[in-house]
Amino acid sequence: MKIAVFGLGYVGIVSAACLARDGHQVIGVDPQDTKVDLVNGGKPPIIEKNVGELIAEAVDSGALRATTSPAEAVAFADLSLVCVGTPSRKNGSLETGAVAKVCEEIGAAIAAKGAPHTVVIRSTILPGTMRGLVIPTLEKAVGARARELLRVANNPEFLRESTAVYDYDNPPKTVVGSEDPEVAQAVLDLYADLPGPKIATRLEVGEMVKYADNSWHAVKVAFANEIGNIAKAVGVDSWDVMDIFAQDTKLNISPYYLKPGFAFGGSCLPKDVRALTFKGRDLDLDLPLLNSLIATNTGQVDRAVEMIGDYGVRNIAFLGISFKAGTDDLRESPQVTLVERLIGKGFNLRIYDRNVHLSRLLGANRAYIESAIPHIAEILSDDLDAVLGHGDLVIVGNPAPEFKFLGGKVRSDQKVLDLVRVPGLSADLGDRYSGINW
Numbered sequence: 001m002k003i004a005v006f007g008l009g010y011v012g013i014v015s016a017a018c019l020a021r022d023g024h025q026v027i028g029v030d031p032q033d034t035k036v037d038l039v040n041g042g043k044p045p046i047i048e049k050n051v052g053e054l055i056a057e058a059v060d061s062g063a064l065r066a067t068t069s070p071a072e073a074v075a076f077a078d079l080s081l082v083c084v085g086t087p088s089r090k091n092g093s094l095e096t097g098a099v100a101k102v103c104e105e106i107g108a109a110i111a112a113k114g115a116p117h118t119v120v121i122r123s124t125i126l127p128g129t130m131r132g133l134v135i136p137t138l139e140k141a142v143g144a145r146a147r148e149l150l151r152v153a154n155n156p157e158f159l160r161e162s163t164a165v166y167d168y169d170n171p172p173k174t175v176v177g178s179e180d181p182e183v184a185q186a187v188l189d190l191y192a193d194l195p196g197p198k199i200a201t202r203l204e205v206g207e208m209v210k211y212a213d214n215s216w217h218a219v220k221v222a223f224a225n226e227i228g229n230i231a232k233a234v235g236v237d238s239w240d241v242m243d244i245f246a247q248d249t250k251l252n253i254s255p256y257y258l259k260p261g262f263a264f265g266g267s268c269l270p271k272d273v274r275a276l277t278f279k280g281r282d283l284d285l286d287l288p289l290l291n292s293l294i295a296t297n298t299g300q301v302d303r304a305v306e307m308i309g310d311y312g313v314r315n316i317a318f319l320g321i322s323f324k325a326g327t328d329d330l331r332e333s334p335q336v337t338l339v340e341r342l343i344g345k346g347f348n349l350r351i352y353d354r355n356v357h358l359s360r361l362l363g364a365n366r367a368y369i370e371s372a373i374p375h376i377a378e379i380l381s382d383d384l385d386a387v388l389g390h391g392d393l394v395i396v397g398n399p400a401p402e403f404k405f406l407g408g409k410v411r412s413d414q415k416v417l418d419l420v421r422v423p424g425l426s427a428d429l430g431d432r433y434s435g436i437n438w
């Protein structure tokens with residue numbers, strides 16, 4: 001393909017050099033003469049392993065050149081990759097000025113060229129930027145023929161500086177966001193020979209994935225550091241701990257616990273987090289991440305209470321009160337906390353849970369539920385239909401298998417708030433359905 005790469009910084013120059021190596025005809029664009037001159041002289045504008053050799057070879061063979069002229073680049077290419085910077089403003093917000101400017105330039109060049117052109121944003125941009133800034137700016141600049149000439153996609157970049165060429169060749173995944181499957185496929189085809197999953201998705205998902213990734217990486221570093229700080233203070237080798245931690249690919253380094261939904265609970269997680277953070281305070285350690293866990297969890301219960309209040313109804317059918325399906329352990333169930341809060345606010349609840357039979361609850365478990373919800377016997381039932389019949393609003397509190405069939409049972413005047421994302425329920429219920437955070 002003939003490809004224009006806008007922005008000859010870390011991302012742009014690596015993409016340009018690798019695409020040229022892989023047989024494409026590439027033209028790089030940057031307003032900085034020095035960068036353009038360096039590339040045209042076969043030299044890298046950045047320090048990055050292997051990039052120098054790739055640029056020298058590509059320029060030598062004629063596969064890569066650079067220009068300061070967007071019009072020249074768009075006239076030459078079928079597709080533009082936008083790799084301009086999106087730095088932080090002083091207040092932390094995203095500076096999208098360079099993205100807007102490059103869209104104006106590319107749009108005007110497409111209008112002048114009068115032929116279809118694909119614009120792919122590789123710069124990191126917040127969800128909504130494609131639809132709110134990139135597309136309208138391009139459309140305005142292209143003018144009357146925008147619908148006919150313009151194709152757009154978002155293609156977040158996952159490379160790391162210092163291993164950028166290796167990362168380009170071995171991406172953890174390739175993600176393309178576009179509302180047009182043909183455009184998404186054409187962009188994925190650019191990377192056809194690269195390993196890893198290739199994913200076409202919605203525009204906003206493509207934008208958001210990059211932020212989920214980088215926030216997660218930051219959480220991992222902060223977590224390892226706080227665990228390390230505690231370990232050192234108690235005389236334990238933190239690297240021994242984290243080496244073992246990382247060998248657990250079932251619960252630790254895995255998709256487990258990474259689905260948005262309701263608060264964590266049960267007899268271990270809250271207790272153990274509290275004990276560890278108490279120990280941290282005892283050791284005079286500053287542990288902002290670990291200390292935030294209980295607060296963020298409580299916040300998720302608050303969020304549910306607020307969402308339920310917004311429905312403006314009083315009668316609620318609450319399905320699933322144990323912290324996960326298939327257990328009758330109610331200790332520290334956030335669903336119990338939610339029920340308690342709702343009763344306190346005057347909602348009229350009936351609760352269904354197939355696994356919870358008061359007569360069979362013993363010891364601490366029974367004492368806990370009786371103190372948390374004193375009149376639970378009057379509102380708890382194992383008759384799903386009877387409980388469902390009571391609610392103007394149905395809350396799904398855990399993923400018990402029988403909740404998959406709720407679509408066929410819920411009345412047309414009832415709404416459902418799902419805290420756990422029961423498969424298929426959203427499609428079955430349409431606009432009567434809401435998820436807590438999807």
Ligand SMILES: NC(=O)c1ccc[n+]([C@@H]2O[C@H](COP(=O)([O-])OP(=O)(O)OC[C@H]3O[C@@H](n4cnc5c(N)ncnc54)[C@H](O)[C@@H]3O)[C@@H](O)[C@H]2O)c1
Nearest residue numbers: 007008009010011030083084085086098102123124157161
């Ligand atoms: N650096 C990384 O490791 C990395 C990794 C993944 C994603 N990203 C994202 O990729 C984007 C680019 O990052 P970077 O580190 O390569 O930035 P950078 O600052 O190194 O390079 C940006 C380049 O864009 C050029 N530019 C500005 N306006 C332009 C215009 N109108 N036309 C053409 N070029 C223009 C600048 O002159 C500069 O050379 C950012 O959104 C960043 O968040 C960076």
